[in-house]
Amino acid sequence: MNLYKKDNKVFTKVKLQKDFPILEFKGKVVDSSKLDLLSRLEISNKQSIGLSGDLDDYVNHSCNPNCKVVVIAKRAFLYTIKQLNSNDEITFDYSTVMLEGEFNCLCKFSECRKVIKPLNKLDLEIIKKYKERDIVPNFILKELNGK
Numbered sequence: 001m002n003l004y005k006k007d008n009k010v011f012t013k014v015k016l017q018k019d020f021p022i023l024e025f026k027g028k029v030v031d032s033s034k035l036d037l038l039s040r041l042e043i044s045n046k047q048s049i050g051l052s053g054d055l056d057d058y059v060n061h062s063c064n065p066n067c068k069v070v071v072i073a074k075r076a077f078l079y080t081i082k083q084l085n086s087n088d089e090i091t092f093d094y095s096t097v098m099l100e101g102e103f104n105c106l107c108k109f110s111e112c113r114k115v116i117k118p119l120n121k122l123d124l125e126i127i128k129k130y131k132e133r134d135i136v137p138n139f140i141l142k143e144l145n146g147k
């Protein structure tokens with residue numbers, strides 16, 4: 001695999017092109033209510049993928065992500081959304097796969113939102129930008145109610 005973990009972060013060992021499939025989230029699919037916010041990846045309005053015990057558990061949030069989650073049937077994959085260099089940390093925006101809850105953000109991005117919460121609770125500007133970049137899974141798009 002072209003990834004490695006260090007300090008609870010995941011990095012790429014190699015340069016990766018945009019739209020490259022990096023990994024699959026391998027945890028079990030269960031009802032979202034059975035998992036706490038930080039140990040689940042929502043894939044529909046009812047179900048989430050839990051922790052796998054592997055690298056995919058350690059991919060962090062960023063308010064300036066370089067990857068996105070793609071949900072296909074009941075599987076979830078991480079794709080790059082820009083070219084990455086070797087030793088870049090891989091991140092995605094947790095808000096793009098959240099329907100409820102919120103927690104603090106500690107990413108170092110200059111425009112960090114400070115709070116991670118569902119996409120439909122973020123500023124319209126961000127929603128618009130993310131829709132344009134095509135980084136929002138369909139089940140989340142449906143919750144935006146035309147935003």
Ligand SMILES: [Zn+2]
Pocket residue numbers: 062063064105106107108109111112113114
């Ligand atoms: Zn942040």
